[in-house]
Amino acid sequence: MATYKLVATAAMGLESIVAREVKDLGYETTVENGKIFFEGDELAIARSNMWLRTADRVKIVMGEFNAYTFDQLFEGTKALPWETLMPVDAAFPVSGKSVKSKLYSVPDCQSIVKKAIVERMKAAYKRMSFLEESGPTYKIEVAIRNDKVTLTVDTSGAGLHKRGYRTGQGEAPLKETMAAALIKLTNWRPDRPFHDPFCGSGTIPIEAALIGQNIAPGFNREFISEEWPVIPESIWEKVRLDAEEAANYDQPLEIYGSDIDHKIIEVAKENAIEAGLGDLIQFKQMQGKDFTASSDYGVIVGNPPYGERIGEEEEVERMYRDMGEVFEQYPTWSKYLITSHPDFEDLYGKKATKKRKLFNGFIRTDYYQYFGQRPPRNTN
Incomplete structure (x- = not known):
């Protein structure tokens, strides 16, 4: 070697x-x-x-x-x-x-x-x-x-964001690698509920399910270096076998994705099925302001519209206001929202606990992080 x-x-x-x-x-x-x-x-x-x-x-x-x-x-x-x-x-x-x-x-x-x-x-x-x-x-x-x-x-060939599950996508799809990063920057664990209220073609919920069950992101695709004589086929077989053994398919998950567009929800369902996660994620056509949760200590991760298109700004600003009013009714939930809108915190109605500068493609954005209340410690 x-x-x-x-x-x-x-x-x-x-x-x-x-x-x-x-x-x-x-x-x-x-x-x-x-x-x-x-x-x-x-x-x-x-x-x-x-x-x-x-x-x-x-x-x-x-x-x-x-x-x-x-x-x-x-x-x-x-x-x-x-x-x-x-x-x-x-x-x-x-x-x-x-x-x-x-x-x-x-x-x-x-x-x-x-x-x-x-x-x-x-x-x-x-x-x-x-x-x-x-x-x-x-x-x-x-x-x-x-x-x-x-x-x-x-050594990769197609970029690593190409996981092999995307059968269709919306107008401004989030790269799978960025979606995974947004989740990794949260305090989410697989035993907590997870919701993306602007799920589009389902990328964030699907990546959450892959993380939640420890499924290797490259499990469903091929790489250019698989054809190289210098890397024996036995190495790829070992890596795939190890990935299969590392996956925790029995991990129960409570993952939801919703979007205002019923057509894109159908695409999201198809993508989840292609990823082998069709029965793990619940998708629903719904506006962000209609969000409800019956359990505590969940995590919201969302990539809402940024209002960059002509005529869209007013609608997006109203959406951010509605979002703040609704989400803050769930103080135990942590909320993580990415947008390029400079006035997001004012519109949402609350300063973020923390924010991080990220580039979504070539768009400079901020990732606004609102930490929820911590669950009480188990004293048993």
Whole structure:
């Protein structure tokens, strides 16, 4: 087994949550903006893809070096041991980005990296002619920032938010990774009721159910690195078997999702069925202001409309006022609401216990956290 430098990429603001997930898998981390670095073998690659709920992807860092000229980029790339990862027939498309660097032409950088890898592979595999590229795919990225080159290979394929259960979605779907992060930032436990009053296509309730029963987020999908000869099939089989054994399918859950749109509720039900959770989540067509709860110490997590569309603002502001009036009738419940609206607290009628800046896609939002009363301690 080889040791790789790995990086789990994350949305801005979620780095600490992703780092915690990586540590929970048993790996030491170092954190930069949007990146969580750790070291691990082929098993680590499979496990992190299977289990990271809030990361965007997992990549291998092949090398890092400074380059101010195309020659330096070529030689630095060629010096890396690409043949230890890629077979002679590997297909390796190269994408790129460059920020504040002398080498600013991304197409040229991509082309030079490609040529350098071809030269390295031809020498390593003693090939005179061109490489076929008919085998498994290795997506390579050249990223240059302040003249520092980082070359990575993507091990995930489709982004980790693609869990494999989404049959349909609403107009502004929340990424599954963000939904999982919103839940992980709460005080919810599987023995407490959970409600999303703006559930849309069901992403937050579905992610809550996956967390509640400890079901691996990658259990229902495939990863690009499953095709790589360097990671034996037995490793993927072990990781899937371990995930199956770790799941707690007997954990009872009280999870609700509601939305004003009856069509999207049907989509949410279909998505839950696709995720294998159809009987665990109760979906209902309902306005947020009609929320009721018969039990105490529950958790509300919601991604309500932000009022960013023309003509929508008044309606959304009324909704926030109604929400505050209704939700605050349940003092034992904790409420967690994400929005980009600058006046949310004023409209809701109460200052949040805590708020956290997050990016929902490219929209800067705040996650308003209202902590409910704590349950009394059991003195028995």
